[in-house]
Amino acid sequence: MDTTRNTILEAWMREHGHSSSSLAEAVNAAQERLTGRRGGHDGSSVRTWKSGRVRWPKSATRKALEDVTGLSATALGFVPPGRAQSTPAPEQEDPDMKRRTLAGGIAAAAATAAAPGTALRRIGTSDVDRLQHRFAEIIASDHRHGGQLSIEQRAAALADEALNLQNAGSATQRVRSNLYACAAAFRSSAMWAAIDGRRYDDAQRHLREAQALAEMSGDLAIKFRIWSHAGSMFRHLGRPADAFAANDVARGLSITRRDPMFASLGLARQAAIHGAAQDLTGTRRAFDQAQDALERTDPRDYRPVWMLAFYDQAELDSLALSAYLALGDYPTAESHAHRCLSALRPHMARSRAITQTRLAHAQLAQGEPDAATATAMKVPATAATQHPRVSRMLQEFGAALRATAPGSPTVQTWTEHTAAWRTRA
Structure with missing residues (x-):
């Protein structure tokens, strides 16, 4: 057995x-x-x-x-x-040799996901609504925890479930398009969880699946999300040219011309890429444009749940913090960090931990080890020990602190605090 x-x-x-x-x-x-x-x-x-x-x-x-x-x-x-275990075995050969064609691959995935012997029924908007409710739960988990393998796995499983419905019964073309959009949304969340957890090979695999599903859905909002995430992934990988190219695809979609909130997010992420590329002029220009577009946003307009859940002034300031920290403009970075923390909504636990960690780096770089350490100690133990990005940034903070103030009481305080984190985690 x-x-x-x-x-x-x-x-x-x-x-x-x-x-x-x-x-x-x-x-x-x-x-x-x-x-x-x-x-x-x-x-x-x-x-x-x-x-x-x-x-x-x-x-x-x-x-x-x-x-x-x-x-x-x-x-x-x-x-x-009668069904095989759905967890895939690790790939042992070149992934490009195993990639399916766009239409054939997605159809095959749907056929594989469909349970044999399932009676056909009418698939309707209630099925789509149920999946969208599950998607909202994935978004909420991401903002609380971020980067967790369990979120990635759950989102990928729900993408398969959305594909399963394609073969489970009859449906209108609109419903089928919505099912592909749901599958693309879940796959893009799996991709983001992998990016946030620094599992970049998995993220690129999810990216290919998400792109194919988004094309079949025709949903511009989810296409924007996928390509914008791709830009962020390449920025984290230290590949600014690829990051610009991916983000340009997102910014080139017509939804950015119709909705200033999408335009603002695309510009804010473009500015963050400029920061990683050490382009101060491009960073400032893009952030000014992103701020202007955000101020033109009409809150009464319809937007998808993933956009409403995270993009606002706090997120724009978070991206500015990342950019100016990369540029070495630490006073400006600190200013954006404080603005971000004052505006973050309560459910943004992951973002708060990242912002506090970046603020600690900015303060330490300005010769304020005591203030920086006090800031870093505010990061919750769960984020400090379980979120890969936060863990790495805090390790780098500790190394920089020891180099800045070797043998000081502040270093001793930090050492004792991190030992307590490991005990509680």
Whole structure:
């Protein structure tokens, strides 16, 4: 019997703070709400799901799990009888030799995802609405935690689920386009989680899938998101020429001419790339244009949830902070950091941790080790130890602090604080 571990379920439990016993209790309560009879699960039941000894729980249990998690059983890593484990094996050959053609590859993925023997039904807007609700949950998880492998895996599984619906029944062309747009949105979130977690090979794989799905959807907003993310990925990889090229694709879409918020985001990310490329004039010009476009934004206009969830004045200042820090203009970087922190919305936990870490770097570079250390100590232990970008920046901060003030009480304070982080994490 195949007992491949259900790593997706394990990751979901870690992210939501569930032990085996607490999840069992939640499933029992959900089963009582659904059927009128309380479930009989305990911690050992959940451990059989995690270990893979039970790959497809009984129908009442599956429905209760879906009610508790908001995800389908397949998105949680369970495998229906007769289907192969969906987790792909690592590629051992040149990925370019394995790439599928655009239409053929996506159609094949949809066919593979469709469960055999599933009765055809009418796929409608309610199915799209359900997927969009799941997408909003992915966005919320990203802003709380950021960069986590569990978010990447869950988004990729939901992209497959959206493709699955293409073969599950009949639908209008509009619904089919919306399903491809949902799949592209989930894949772009998987891509961003991989970028944020510094898993760049995985991010580029998600990018190729997302681009293909977006083309089939015809959705300009999601095309913008994918190409804009690609620009950010290449900026983090230290490839400004590729970053400019990708971001230019996003900025060249007609949606940036119709909506100043999209224009502003494209320009703000362009400015960040100019900063990474050490172009002070280009940075200032692009940020001025981004600020002007943001001020022309009409909040009453419709925009997708991913845009509304994060882009505002605080995000523009966050990108400015990144750019001026790269340019070595530390006073300007610090000014944008304070503006960003004062305007960040409460749900932007990941962004707050990144901004605090960058602010600490800017303060240290201005010869203020005590203020910088106090700022760095405000970063939560979870972000400091579990978010790859934040962890790396804090390691670099520690090295710079020791070089700036070797043997000082401030260094000792920082050393003790980071040891406590590791203990609590």
